[in-house]
Amino acid sequence: MLAQPLAPWECLRRHEQARAGEPGQFGATAVFVGTMRDFNQGDAVSGLFLEHYPGMTERCLEAIEQRAGERWELTDSLIVHRVGQLHPGDPIVLVAVWSTHRRAAFEASRWMMEELKSNAPLWKKEQLAQGSRWVEKNTPGY
Numbered sequence: 001m002l003a004q005p006l007a008p009w010e011c012l013r014r015h016e017q018a019r020a021g022e023p024g025q026f027g028a029t030a031v032f033v034g035t036m037r038d039f040n041q042g043d044a045v046s047g048l049f050l051e052h053y054p055g056m057t058e059r060c061l062e063a064i065e066q067r068a069g070e071r072w073e074l075t076d077s078l079i080v081h082r083v084g085q086l087h088p089g090d091p092i093v094l095v096a097v098w099s100t101h102r103r104a105a106f107e108a109s110r111w112m113m114e115e116l117k118s119n120a121p122l123w124k125k126e127q128l129a130q131g132s133r134w135v136e137k138n139t140p141g142y
Helices: 008-018 056-071 102-119
Strands: 028-035 047-052 074-081 084-086 091-099 122-128 131-134
Touching: 008 028, 008 074, 008 091, 028 102, 056 074, 056 102, 074 102, 091 102
Parallel strands: none
Antiparallel strands: 028 091, 047 084, 047 122, 074 091, 122 131
């Protein structure tokens, strides 16, 4: 969990640089970056506060990565998620998957993102013109 601004491409660069001893070990990298929208449920949203359950949320994300590795032949995966105050346009989440072939990378990446949205203990409070509200359900991904 990341409490400061997320620079997804820098995170990706650092992660791949740490794997520098493995050139040629994978043929596909699928990357998803989610950003904060300035609208939800027909209302303008000026900010978002993301809360999490420390320890539990990290274990959940690790379990998602582990289950993805059991379902698909992956070389590596990475999930980085923001918490705290966000503003429209701020990156919220990075999901990256490395695999020998593109199909596994694409499928695992999408599955990991949907699992995260459905099961990770994260709570969103939106700031609106007329106050604030807790987000009760996520936008369907399929």
